[in-house]
Amino acid sequence: MEPVMKEQRCRRDPEGTRHRILTAAQEEFAVGGLYGARVDRIARGAGTNERMLYYYFGSKDGLFLAVLDHVLTSLNNAERSLDLSSVSPEEGVTRVAHFLWDYYRDHPDLVRLLNDENLREGKLTREVTSLRRIVSPLLHALTDVLDRGKQAGVFRDDVDPAKFYTVLSGLGYYVVSNRFTLEATLGMDLNDPAEAKRMRQTNTEFVLSYLKHREPVAAV
Amino acid sequence: MEPVMKEQRCRRDPEGTRHRILTAAQEEFAVGGLYGARVDRIARGAGTNERMLYYYFGSKDGLFLAVLDHVLTSLNNAERSLDLSSVSPEEGVTRVAHFLWDYYRDHPDLVRLLNDENLREGKLTREVTSLRRIVSPLLHALTDVLDRGKQAGVFRDDVDPAKFYTVLSGLGYYVVSNRFTLEATLGMDLNDPAEAKRMRQTNTEFVLSYLKHREPVAAV
Amino acid sequence: MEPVMKEQRCRRDPEGTRHRILTAAQEEFAVGGLYGARVDRIARGAGTNERMLYYYFGSKDGLFLAVLDHVLTSLNNAERSLDLSSVSPEEGVTRVAHFLWDYYRDHPDLVRLLNDENLREGKLTREVTSLRRIVSPLLHALTDVLDRGKQAGVFRDDVDPAKFYTVLSGLGYYVVSNRFTLEATLGMDLNDPAEAKRMRQTNTEFVLSYLKHREPVAAV
Amino acid sequence: MEPVMKEQRCRRDPEGTRHRILTAAQEEFAVGGLYGARVDRIARGAGTNERMLYYYFGSKDGLFLAVLDHVLTSLNNAERSLDLSSVSPEEGVTRVAHFLWDYYRDHPDLVRLLNDENLREGKLTREVTSLRRIVSPLLHALTDVLDRGKQAGVFRDDVDPAKFYTVLSGLGYYVVSNRFTLEATLGMDLNDPAEAKRMRQTNTEFVLSYLKHREPVAAV
DNA sequence: TATGAATGAGCATTCATTCAT
DNA sequence: GATGAATGAATGCTCATTCAT
Numbered sequence: 001m002e003p004v005m006k007e008q009r010c011r012r013d014p015e016g017t018r019h020r021i022l023t024a025a026q027e028e029f030a031v032g033g034l035y036g037a038r039v040d041r042i043a044r045g046a047g048t049n050e051r052m053l054y055y056y057f058g059s060k061d062g063l064f065l066a067v068l069d070h071v072l073t074s075l076n077n078a079e080r081s082l083d084l085s086s087v088s089p090e091e092g093v094t095r096v097a098h099f100l101w102d103y104y105r106d107h108p109d110l111v112r113l114l115n116d117e118n119l120r121e122g123k124l125t126r127e128v129t130s131l132r133r134i135v136s137p138l139l140h141a142l143t144d145v146l147d148r149g150k151q152a153g154v155f156r157d158d159v160d161p162a163k164f165y166t167v168l169s170g171l172g173y174y175v176v177s178n179r180f181t182l183e184a185t186l187g188m189d190l191n192d193p194a195e196a197k198r199m200r201q202t203n204t205e206f207v208l209s210y211l212k213h214r215e216p217v218a219a220v
Numbered sequence: 221m222e223p224v225m226k227e228q229r230c231r232r233d234p235e236g237t238r239h240r241i242l243t244a245a246q247e248e249f250a251v252g253g254l255y256g257a258r259v260d261r262i263a264r265g266a267g268t269n270e271r272m273l274y275y276y277f278g279s280k281d282g283l284f285l286a287v288l289d290h291v292l293t294s295l296n297n298a299e300r301s302l303d304l305s306s307v308s309p310e311e312g313v314t315r316v317a318h319f320l321w322d323y324y325r326d327h328p329d330l331v332r333l334l335n336d337e338n339l340r341e342g343k344l345t346r347e348v349t350s351l352r353r354i355v356s357p358l359l360h361a362l363t364d365v366l367d368r369g370k371q372a373g374v375f376r377d378d379v380d381p382a383k384f385y386t387v388l389s390g391l392g393y394y395v396v397s398n399r400f401t402l403e404a405t406l407g408m409d410l411n412d413p414a415e416a417k418r419m420r421q422t423n424t425e426f427v428l429s430y431l432k433h434r435e436p437v438a439a440v
Numbered sequence: 441m442e443p444v445m446k447e448q449r450c451r452r453d454p455e456g457t458r459h460r461i462l463t464a465a466q467e468e469f470a471v472g473g474l475y476g477a478r479v480d481r482i483a484r485g486a487g488t489n490e491r492m493l494y495y496y497f498g499s500k501d502g503l504f505l506a507v508l509d510h511v512l513t514s515l516n517n518a519e520r521s522l523d524l525s526s527v528s529p530e531e532g533v534t535r536v537a538h539f540l541w542d543y544y545r546d547h548p549d550l551v552r553l554l555n556d557e558n559l560r561e562g563k564l565t566r567e568v569t570s571l572r573r574i575v576s577p578l579l580h581a582l583t584d585v586l587d588r589g590k591q592a593g594v595f596r597d598d599v600d601p602a603k604f605y606t607v608l609s610g611l612g613y614y615v616v617s618n619r620f621t622l623e624a625t626l627g628m629d630l631n632d633p634a635e636a637k638r639m640r641q642t643n644t645e646f647v648l649s650y651l652k653h654r655e656p657v658a659a660v
Numbered sequence: 661m662e663p664v665m666k667e668q669r670c671r672r673d674p675e676g677t678r679h680r681i682l683t684a685a686q687e688e689f690a691v692g693g694l695y696g697a698r699v700d701r702i703a704r705g706a707g708t709n710e711r712m713l714y715y716y717f718g719s720k721d722g723l724f725l726a727v728l729d730h731v732l733t734s735l736n737n738a739e740r741s742l743d744l745s746s747v748s749p750e751e752g753v754t755r756v757a758h759f760l761w762d763y764y765r766d767h768p769d770l771v772r773l774l775n776d777e778n779l780r781e782g783k784l785t786r787e788v789t790s791l792r793r794i795v796s797p798l799l800h801a802l803t804d805v806l807d808r809g810k811q812a813g814v815f816r817d818d819v820d821p822a823k824f825y826t827v828l829s830g831l832g833y834y835v836v837s838n839r840f841t842l843e844a845t846l847g848m849d850l851n852d853p854a855e856a857k858r859m860r861q862t863n864t865e866f867v868l869s870y871l872k873h874r875e876p877v878a879a880v
Numbered sequence: 881t882a883t884g885a886a887t888g889a890g891c892a893t894t895c896a897t898t899c900a901t
Numbered sequence: 902g903a904t905g906a907a908t909g910a911a912t913g914c915t916c917a918t919t920c921a922t
Contacts, residue, residue: 014902033339035255039896049904050897060896114401115335119253122400139406162406163422167391174390177397180342181334186359186382202383206430213429232885232921259913269887270914280913454881473779475695479917489883490918500917554841555775559693562840579846602846603862607831614830617837620782621774626799626822642823646870653869672900672906699892709908710893720892 018056020046025053026067030109033116034064034124065124068117071110078103079137089149093211094204096142101172101200105190111176139165146211155211164207171203238276240266245273246287250329253336254284254344285344288337291330298323299357309369313431314424316362321392321420325410331396359385366431375431384427391423458496460486465493466507470549473556474504474564505564508557511550518543519577529589533651534644536582541612541640545630551616579605586651595651604647611643678716680706685713686727690769693776694724694784725784728777731770738763739797749809753871754864756802761832761860765850771836799825806871815871824867831863 024045028037039060043050057063082099084092104111117125142165149155175182175190182188189195244265248257259280263270277283302319304312324331337345362381369375395402395410402408409415464485468477479500483490497503522539524532544551557565582601589595615622615630622628629635684705688697699720703710717723742759744752764771777785802821809815835842835850842848849855 017902031340032255033253033336035253036340038894040894051904052902054897055902112339114398116253116339118398118400119332119336119339120251120256122404125401125404160422162408163419166395166402166406166408166419167423167426170390170394171387173398174393175386178334178338178393180338181345182386184342184345186386188382188386199383199386202380203387205433206387206426209433210426210429213425213433234885237885258911260911271887271916272885274914275885457881471780472695473693473776475693476780478915480915491883492881494918495881552779554838556693556779558838558840559772559776559779560691560696562844565841565844600862602848603859606835606842606846606848606859607863607866610830610834611827613834613838615826618774618778618833620778621785622826624782624785626826628822628826639823639826642820643827645873646827646866649873650866650869653865653873674906677906698890700890711895711908712906714893715906 017046017048017052021048021053021056021063022067022070025063026071026109026113029064029067029116030112033112033119034060037064061124065128068113068125071107071113075103075107075110076137079141082138082141084141084145089145089152089154090208090211092145093142093149093207096138096145097168097172097204097207098200100138100168101203104172104176105196108176108179111173115177142168149211156213159211168207171206175199237266237268237272241268241273241276241283242287242290245283246291246329246333249284249287249336250332253332253339254280257284281344284333285348288333288345291327291333295323295327295330296357299361302358302361304361304365309365309372309374310428310431312365313362313369313427316358316365317388317392317424317427318420320358320388321423324392324396325416328396328399331393335397362388369431376433379431388427391426395419457486457488457492461488461493461496461503462507462510465503466511466549466553469504469507469556470552473552473559474500477504501564505568508553508565511547511553515543515547515550516577519581522578522581524581524585529585529592529594530648530651532585533582533589533647536578536585537608537612537644537647538640540578540608541643544612544616545636548616548619551613555617582608589651596653599651608647611646615639677706677708677712681708681713681716681723682727682730685723686731686769686773689724689727689776690772693772693779694720697724721784725788728773728785731767731773735763735767735770736797739801742798742801744801744805749805749812749814750868750871752805753802753809753867756798756805757828757832757864757867758860760798760828761863764832764836765856768836768839771833775837802828809871816873819871828867831866835859 021042025037025042028042028045032038037060039050039053042063043053046053053060053063057066079099082095084095087095117123139161143161146155146159146161146164150157150159175188179190182190190199241262245257245262247265248262252258257280259270259273262283263273266273273280273283277286299319302315304315307315337343359381362385366375366379366381366384370377370379395408399410402410410419461482465477465482468482468485472478477500479490479493482503483493486493493500493503497506519539522535524535527535557563579601582605586595586599586601586604590597590599615628619630622630630639681702685697685702688702688705692698697720699710699713702723703713706713713720713723717726739759742755744755747755777783799821802825806815806819806821806824810817810819835848839850842850850859
């Protein structure tokens with residue numbers, strides 16, 4: 001009726017909307033997994049409506065993949081910021097380990113999302129190649145530092161970088177992944193800083209004592 | 221009326237029905253988690269109808285808890301069968317480690333169910349105390365064998381059994397839990413027996429080299 | 441295994457079980473109606489199992505009818521105990537009215553069950569003749585007392601006993617039936633004894649002033 | 661694009677859909693009560709699907725409350741249309757009474773819905789305040805007309821409007837509410853116009869003779 | 881007479897998704 | 902780009918009832 005009045009509810013903010021959906025989805029997927037998450041909760045959490053979710057990501061599965069890609073890309077970027085060129089081999093391995101353990105501890109969402117994807121046997125990521133690239137940065141850095149240690153004669157020389165990486169990863173991943181059942185069964189509280197520090201200390205000794213061990217123990 | 225009268229393919233079989241539901245539920249929960257599982261699939265898998273599921277377990281949540289209790293009780297029983305009284309400390313630790321790693325590898329359902337429960341932050345198990353008892357058997361055996369090693373002077377004496385147990389558990393758990401993303405990213409195939417054996421060997425050296433290390437490495 | 445030991449859990453008590461079911465069913469039907477009632481709650485309330493309910497009453501519908509029959513028979517019996525042979529017509533009408541109003545007030549279950557049966561348009565009672573007999577005792581007594589009043593010249597003589605009975609019944613029934621919405625809308629509290637007494641007083645004046653009215657008011 | 665473009669049998673019709681659900685729900689709730697009603701029958705009756713019912717009303721309970729609110733609002737509106745400013749007190753009371761009795765007779769759904777809500781002891785309406793407003797219009801009109809009658813000396817002056825309203829309401833409500841059991845027991849047929857007219861006549865005399873009674877009868 | 885086990889149809893409700901504007 | 906309305910196939914769960922002992 002009125003002539004102009006086009007205040008034009010200028011709410012249009014494509015990048016913002018997309019990002020808010022992604023953030024809300026990460027929270028929702030992290031606490032219930034793909035099947036436990038609800039699209040209406042995600043939309044509400046993002047301050048938009050369900051339709052936009054489909055507009056930007058096509059489907060719930062697509063959104064899950066986008067979230068997974070996002071958290072893995074973040075990990076990648078963080079890994080790339082780690083510069084070990086000027087430290088000793090021991091210090092280098094220690095830094096790699098601490099980086100990984102701290103990252104898992106500070107990003108439990110990543111752990112949960114990976115667990116959830118593994119629960120379904122990698123159903124979603126299998127057809128997508130996005131996951132395949134992500135290992136490299138940290139594994140490369142670790143390989144370098146292990147090589148330097150071997151050449152300097154301070155590390156044993158039968159260490160496979162990928163397997164060693166798996167060991168490091170497992171040590172940090174497990175306590176985050178199983179936080180709740182570990183607390184229920186062993187009374188282990190990951191949130192207690194003192195406890196967390198002790199654990200980090202122990203684990204560091206673990207990996208270093210292995211790397212510096214010269215005569216292999218009796219095999220099994 | 222007849223004296224024997226057994227053997228007549230009885231339709232009444234409470235124990236059997238209950239057990240068939242439990243087994244079918246374990247399969248279903250293991251591939252989709254609590255939220256991905258479907259009660260009608262469980263009922264069909266058990267050769268009964270949905271109603272019986274509620275008759276015996278009250279709810280889907282109750283059934284999940286029963287399954288979790290069942291797999292943990294099975295683990296408990298298996299742990300109890302491990303007799304380490306007549307072996308050396310090194311051999312004892314090795315056996316404990318191998319038992320745990322083999323058990324995880326052979327019972328991926330257990331790993332998935334624990335992961336799923338942790339995904340929901342222990343929501344179901346929190347109010348139930350059933351989970352609390354399960355640590356004991358293997359942890360006790362491990363504590364004994366560590367003590368013997370310390371007294372014999374072959375193991376370092378600053379090892380906390382619970383933390384050491386966590387390390388052992390994490391090493392075996394992680395590779396089973398993340399089987400699919402590990403294969404996608406590192407190309408690591410847990411199903412390859414040679415690969416599995418190598419991994420077990422590495423991990424064993426890993427823990428033993430730590431235990432036998434006398435002078436602690438520089439702390440961080 | 442043991443020879444005698446036949447302590448014979450002599451819980452058999454057919455009359456008792458039947459009666460307990462009936463009582464429990466009355467409570468359950470009274471608060472939720474036929475459709476809101478749950479057979480398992482009835483069985484639990486009666487301290488028996490659902491199967492016995494079917495053993496004694498055939499079906500849920502049959503049980504509802506049995507309950508209805510029971511409360512109506514009780515009303516019948518109570519009506520029969522009212523002896524008006526030696527009181528004045530006014531006193532007789534007053535006693536009939538008070539009997540009915542008090543009975544409704546003290547037996548809200550009867551009111552609810554009748555309401556529920558009427559909600560379904562008499563579906564259950566239609567095919568059963570059990571309901572048809574129940575009016576008589578009180579209506580007969582009322583007819584007698586009205587006749588005596590007419591003959592004595594104290595009551596107007598154009599009163600139809602059945603319609604008058606309906607008026608009496610409606611006055612007492614309505615306030616019990618609509619107890620909750622009346623409280624919500626008019627703030628009328630039937631549980632307050634003073635309020636209940638005043639209401640009874642008013643209603644009594646109502647019916648007596650009508651009966652004693654000689655020149656009819658202008659019809660409509 | 662086109663200028664007019666209306667009239668095109670639009671599939672989008674929020675108001676219409678909402679209203680059709682409400683109407684279908686009223687029919688369904690009226691014949692079976694809250695517990696007897698089936699949401700799929702309501703959806704089918706409304707020409708939509710069950711989902712929309714929850715979209716607009718949140719739950720079955722919410723829909724019942726909306727229906728109750730709707731019929732009570734309709735009653736309210738009808739009450740407001742009653743203008744008694746220019747009639748005599750007797751005529752005024754008569755009109756109020758007839759309005760109420762006719763309304764109940766012509767809207768048995770209202771009676772059934774109120775009965776059903778009372779059956780559950782006002783469970784749904786208790787937490788909602790929507791019911792509380794509805795008394796006023798007719799009660800106010802009645803209060804006015806009674807006052808005028810008292811001042812003119814044609815009505816007794818000890819009449820409480822709210823109680824008198826309850827009497828009027830009860831007389832009309834009871835015969836509608838108990839239509840089926842009244843027919844089964846007293847053979848009273850409310851659908852017979854002659855019978856209905858006689859009943860109305862009797863009830864009118866009933867209330868007027870009370871109002872015009874000057875010397876109160878002996879109390880009890 | 882009494883009871884635990886079993887049944888299948890049906891219940892209210894929620895799901896991810898698409899349509900129309 | 903953004904939104905409210907609409908969909909129908911499931912979802913977990915409950916129902917009154919019957920079977921077998």
